[in-house]
Amino acid sequence: MTVTRFAPSPTGYIHVGNLRTALFNYMIARKAGGTFILRLDDTDPERSKQEYADAIREDLEWLGLTWDRMERQSERLERYEQAAQELRDKGRFYECFETPTELDLKRKKQLNMGKPPVYDRAALELSEEEKARLRAERGNGHWRFKLRQERIEWTDGILGDLSIDAASVSDPVLIRGDGQFLYTLASVCDDIDFGVTHVVRGSDHVTNTATQIQIIEALGGAVPSFAHHSLLTGPQGEALSKRLGTLSLRDLRAQGVEPMALLSLMARLGSSQPVELCSSLDELIEGFDLSNFGAAPTKFDVDDLFPLTAKYLHSLPLEAVAGDVAALGVPADKAEAFWNVVRENITVKSDMAAWWELFCNGVEPLVDDEDREFVAQALAMLPEPPYTAESWSRWAAEVKDATGRKGKALFLPLRKAVTGRTQGPEMADVMPLLQKKPALG
Template sequence: MTTASAKPVRTRFAPSPTGYLHLGGARTALYSWAFARHFGGTFILRIEDTDLERSTPEAVQAIIDGMKWLGLEHDEGPFYQMQRMERYREVVAAMLKEGSAYLCYSSPEEVEAMRERMRAAGEKPRYDGTWRPQEGKTLPAVPADRKPVVRFKNPLDGDVSWDDVVKGTITISNRELDDLVIARPDGTPTYNFCVAVDDWDMGITHVLRGDDHVNNTPRQINILRAIGAPLPLYGHLPMILGADGEKLSKRHGAVSVMDYPAQGYLPEAMLNYLARLGWSHGDDEVFSMAQFCEWFNLNHLTKSAAQFNHEKLAWLNNHYIKQADNARLAELARPLMLAEGAQFDGAPDLALVLGMLKERVNTVNELAAAAMLFYRAPQPDAALLAQHLNDAVKPALAQFAERCQSVEWSKEALAAMIKEVLAAHALKMPLLAMPLRLIVTGQLQTPAIDAVLQVFGRETILARLAKYL
């Protein structure tokens, strides 16, 4: 399937707010968003919050925050199912009137007894149709003081079949489906019914979602047919697995999208990674979202489960950190560094420092940690100082300090001056660079010493050298 239907493309992301936005949900949102963008269509955000016991405002906010961080902007919504109750009641009433739904007074205990009898007989447990109206059938007497549920009158014969854009043709016998409850005794509608009505009202043309919804699809198709609604095209995406081949869970590390900005990942890295976690465009690994939307189609969605690889994500994040604007990186790193006691007054420009360090790190957190050496007073280990700041090197350091007072303060001029001092004292670079690093930064591992000196500035270098000479 390379083209959309004749109707304008309308896709939706419809999470249940019972927890955080997980990686599988984020990938579903990304694919639905990209498909709408590819065809100039509409991407809708719908919050399916009818599970009152588990839905929370905090989870709604976590979903919206995750979408905002990823930059997956919706064109319509967010729509909330709990704000559409009147519409659902209207459709239920119409279905009761038309005969595609009926009142059922069986108690939960009676329904469970039906299922137990079927299990004992080796049959699939289901509602047995006690209250289903049929020609010539006499229904039981209505129990006093018992509120009914409303059940959908599912077809008794035939099959439900659809061409899944990911999995191919899927066929399920109607005998496998019972008359599901579409409204509870208090009148609140149930999940599959709400989804069908919403997809109808919102004109959804393509439904991309996780393959844990495959069993819901025949029920929703039958409801859509019963209410005279057009059917969207369905595509069920395989789940994301951990490196051990098991379903991705907290024991594999972060599974909430919003854990990743906290760990120093950039949204463009996460989007690029999720895009390739179930879809491909030849051997292309790194691409912008504009390029992804141009390329994205449903032909290249993979049928097999994808494995989440943290090393691959880290590699992509390194790529995007290297591409990122240094001022943007400074905005992200500064609060992390302040929490660690960084002192920015009179210190080097943070964007300049991060630009020097970003080639070597995989996350913004690593970048912030690496930059701390420029924003706190050095505290070199006494034993290391005694080892590296010895009598053999002190004359060279003294000459270096003297030359620092007048040398042009550029990386190139500093590098040339260091070479001249080394030659004058017949020393190799490490013998001078190691004590310099300790005095200036308090550590032995830093970027190139000439770059470090340039960033700190003349006054800071002279002040720190004076403490030890």
């Protein structure tokens, strides 16, 4: 049974980088008929907030990324303490008392000597009396996992064969001095207990994976298959970190981005396959293959989401947007005609409002100075509504006969006068929806 998980911390809103991880794990599970777990990594009581936990669920539901079970690390603290004690009993866990300043000085000294800035394991030399004295002076210490200083190897689902020398990595801190369990221990326990078989996450976790493999083995668990996807950059290759506040899923939703546009882009970005708009999650899942993704940093441009959103909306029947159309006040007998007119002339759903305003109340005509007299004459020839599908051709023919204008010089000024736009839907379809005769201001 394939089991994957998405494990956000409820300390903020999900952004596009998080989504990539969630989507990959979701598609792997669904393609294999397996289980997708939503796990909230909320062991930090200060930064974890219920509002963010609720927002994470809302954002995933908006995208249709449903989970089979949900877990919260804050409800599993006893299990993490059991695992910590097991590691102590096996001689793989030791207490350290260095302050951040002392650790920083050690790192700088090692770097000055041309050595890697790896923790020197000085705490292993402390006697019980020295530990007691340090606890009395500084409070409880932090606990490090004692790595076996050997090469850790695994075949990554994206990066291929990887190898990290554990001697070049500091023994990871798994419990802070204040007793808080850190991500590395909690995540390992959860992956073991929930039977996670595949872990896909960002390439910034590669070193974590090496240490986690050893912790999993120390606790007698099965090592899952790991894959590390590339990190997203901005369109010019710049770091996204400073812009993530504007790239949260709820911000994109507020801007009108459609779920399938966002999912279609994220499912292919960084792969050898071209980005194509898919009509459903099932279609996305069918074409998903982790081996198509590469290691190079992947450029993400939020502007790419809007053409995909427009294309998605163009494909929708009225039934899919009936609620949105009705909310504008469009009568049921005009809804079909209204949607057929605007569907290919909007980028996001909110663009429909301007079209309905045009049909109800008209707009300020767009008139070039050299056309003002012509437009005034033409509008004087247009009767009051209601109009039919033939009204446009009949009116244009009468104006042509009266003014001698033809072609673009005839049709474009009339379109601009009626719609305030230089392009748009067929005017024969627009006229029957007009409830007010256009007029020059």
